[in-house]
Amino acid sequence: MRMHTSAHILAAVINKELGALITGNQLEEKQSRMDFNVKDFDRSLLKTFEEKANGVIAQGMDVKVSFLEREQALQNSALFRLKDVLPKDLPVLRIVSIGEFDVQADGGTHVKNTAETGKMKIVDFKNKGAENRRIYWELE
Ligand SMILES: [Zn+2]
Numbered sequence: 001m002r003m004h005t006s007a008h009i010l011a012a013v014i015n016k017e018l019g020a021l022i023t024g025n026q027l028e029e030k031q032s033r034m035d036f037n038v039k040d041f042d043r044s045l046l047k048t049f050e051e052k053a054n055g056v057i058a059q060g061m062d063v064k065v066s067f068l069e070r071e072q073a074l075q076n077s078a079l080f081r082l083k084d085v086l087p088k089d090l091p092v093l094r095i096v097s098i099g100e101f102d103v104q105a106d107g108g109t110h111v112k113n114t115a116e117t118g119k120m121k122i123v124d125f126k127n128k129g130a131e132n133r134r135i136y137w138e139l140e
Contacts, residue, residue: 002139003027005063005098005110006053006117010034010137012102013052015081017045022081023132031123033136041133043125049135050122060115061099067092068105079105 004027011022011034018038025034073079073093080086081104086093096106098114111117117139124136 001109001111002117003029003032004108005114006057006120006137006139007032007034008096008098008102008104008106008110009053009056009114009117010049010120010135011036011081012098012104013049013056014135017048017052020133031136031138033134035128035132035134037131038133039131041127046122046125046135050120050137053120056098056101057114057117057119059099060113061101062113063110064097066095066097068095069093073105079103 007025007027014020014022014034014036018036020036020038023035023037026032070091070093073095079095086105093105094107095103096108096110097103119140120137121140122135122137126134128134
């Protein structure tokens with residue numbers, strides 16, 4: 001739940017900073033990774049990502065779940081930044097919001113407040129192809 005919540009935060013930071021789409025992620029207990037799509041990437045941004053994500057964590061934002069009619073949700077593409085496969089037959093979608101910071105359609109389980117996530121540390125970075133970047137992170 002901590003990792004999952006931290007993935008939301010990091011994805012939102014990357015998206016806000018670069019406008020990049022998240023193309024995949026793999027969450028593990030100790031270390032997780034996230035791929036995003038951007039042509040030119042300045043590695044010094046990794047520090048910015050970490051600082052901004054930890055800012056959200058430190059602010060202790062409430063993580064809340066609500067529900068939205070499928071048709072209504074589909075009108076807001078910002079809700080689907082993470083390339084999760086959307087279940088075809090769900091008439092109502094589950095929406096996860098992190099304070100005023102981020103809102104996503106999502107079926108996963110999360111902590112109740114970002115403060116529970118623990119501090120994030122970006123531990124590695126790789127270029128995976130011309131436009132795909134991969135970040136690895138851990139939680140304290
Ligand atoms: Zn989630």
